[in-house]
Amino acid sequence: MQSTPATTEERAAPAAARVGGCGAPPRRHPRPDGQDRYTISEVAAFTGLSAHTLRWYERIGLMPHIDRSHTGQRRYSNRDLDWLDLVGKLRLTGMPVADMVRYAELVREGESTYGERYELLAATRRNVLARITELQDTLAVLDQKIGFYADAGCPREAGNTR
Amino acid sequence: MQSTPATTEERAAPAAARVGGCGAPPRRHPRPDGQDRYTISEVAAFTGLSAHTLRWYERIGLMPHIDRSHTGQRRYSNRDLDWLDLVGKLRLTGMPVADMVRYAELVREGESTYGERYELLAATRRNVLARITELQDTLAVLDQKIGFYADAGCPREAGNTR
DNA sequence: CGCTTGCTTGGAGCGCGCTCGAAGGTCCTA
């Protein structure tokens, strides 16, 4: 964890070095680097988020700085899309937006925050595991009740709360 | 699905027929039937819900009619506790309160709604399965990133959005 | 040129699921 000029990670990436290294996730149909300057509505269509939400994410600090066209319109890169992908995943875990913002800050602060990022993700992982367990638990209850209704009966023993 | 006078299920249950039949869930330390007249704060302590929330549940129609003492104070039964247990589980699945209210209505309407209840629970079940899949998916992403931070490196190939 | 379409901003509004407050009645113990 030596401190380095930072920023390196979010921005940059020398064009074409992007696909496949160290676990870059497979993605739908991004444009090749160099033409990856999506408008906000393209990104909205792509991610399923509304343009409103995309701007809001930016305002609250959940996004890295987004490039602009010469007239000031947002131009999202493939990298930004990757980030939104991660954000989407984290959102599914039920992680509060505030925590994601925190993570985004850590990323902006550079390599010196690796430890803290690790902690944050590890904690999230634990939550996800717990959630999965809860859900499986619930599934069991659900299956039991569904079973009851399926053979619409168990006529004696009305003591079950349906 | 012949229509029957209804109500039978939520209220009643001939005392002592309650435990173990047709999948009654194991529970913590309920009082024997006959003394199961809990105050709202007992139920709050028991379920982890606030008394405010319990009253609110009642107002919105999520609870069956709750017994009252001669002076009008709520007295919850073991059966009510069971129902709250189910509600808690459904809540964990992310089911909207409105849907739970719908389910509660169906229960109040009696046996003639078995089919609809089945559908509702089956749909919920499908949602839960989907959620579990999503979470496992997210877990994979998380593990990948955690792995990256764990061996704090993969120094070439900076193309990953952290 | 005017028109449409799509983008910009800041700020207000909304739906959900609670959460709390005020004002008053009841229960329990001493």
Next chain:
DNA sequence: TAGGACCTTCGAGCGCGCTCCAAGCAAGCG
């Protein structure tokens, strides 16, 4: 009989995560 804990109702308020609106600028087309 007094005091305090706990209960009642109704309605307002809150935090989260968006969602929408108004007013205005820029580009492209007939």
